């Protein structure tokens with residue numbers, strides 16, 4: 001007799017944050033008040049999903065990433081990563097967790113030791129996270145090729161590389177740990193506009209090819225729209241709205257999200273550019289939009305220009 005019961009395998013989310021709260025002591029000499037940075041935050045990231053955490057400066061984005069990276073201890077709440085509760089992880093268990101959940105920082109200039117060549121930086125990471133690998137040299141070549149660089153960079157010092165190349169090396173170092181989750185805290189905000197899109201495409205590729213779950217921390221809504229599957233909006237430590245990226249940005253329901261979306265320069269809406277420039281931009285956008293290679297657009301908030309991303313760009 002065959003069983004008619006269908007067995008379901010329940011796969012836990014990559015990241016499951018429940019009712020997370022964190023406050024800091026006030027830095028004022030005259031006050032013992034606690035400054036709440038996160039208030040009762042719930043957030044899930046599925047395996048192989050990219051979630052952007054957006055919000056203004058001081059909304060608590062980095063605190064959330066730092067709690068996930070075991071750099072801060074929450075006051076209350078729970079964080080489960082691939083089903084494991086991370087509270088109280090110590091010693092070997094904490095080291096194993098830190099291999100699996102890696103951070104990419106904002107500053108590619110400060111995150112690589114300037115006194116070592118790239119090969120040394122990657123070799124150390126491989127020795128730490130994958131000591132079983134015999135041929136480190138060929139593994140390093142594979143890592144740099146995965147992040148879109150030639151093996152020549154292995155003999156360079158970080159200061160000989162551009163900001164975009166350095167951020168790619170920082171990502172290669174992260175990959176040496178074979179993580180299942182990457183916490184990317186404003187990974188492109190210090191890079192030139194022209195190279196930002198390449199780094200975003202690289203993160204996208206890592207999700208597609210390796211199923212890595214990514215928390216993308218940013219204040220830039222356009223790049224959140226470009227990269228992420230879902231967006232969670234953080235305001236004063238609370239998630240006020242979350243949902244599928246394009247839908248959320250095109251139809252923001254919470255007044256704070258509406259405010260954020262309204263603050264992005266839009267040449268059609270706010271008259272921030274003169275009429276002839278606006279018409280030229282609209283024409284350009286229409287032309288590029290009809291190209292099959294074009295996926296989405298990215299707005300460079302600083303320069304109030306439309307920067308259009310071509311999917312065929314080398315990543």
Ligand SMILES: Nc1ncnc2c1ncn2[C@@H]1O[C@H](COP(=O)(O)OP(=O)(O)OP(=O)(O)O)[C@@H](O)[C@H]1O
Nearest residue numbers: 024025035036037056057058059060061062063064
């Ligand atoms: N180490 C700390 N000590 C005291 N207060 C802190 C500390 N770290 C963060 N805060 C406070 O917690 C709140 C959230 O800060 P957090 O850095 O997480 O915000 P953010 O959204 O990442 O900001 P930004 O985009 O500027 O990095 C802010 O009020 C900040 O001043």
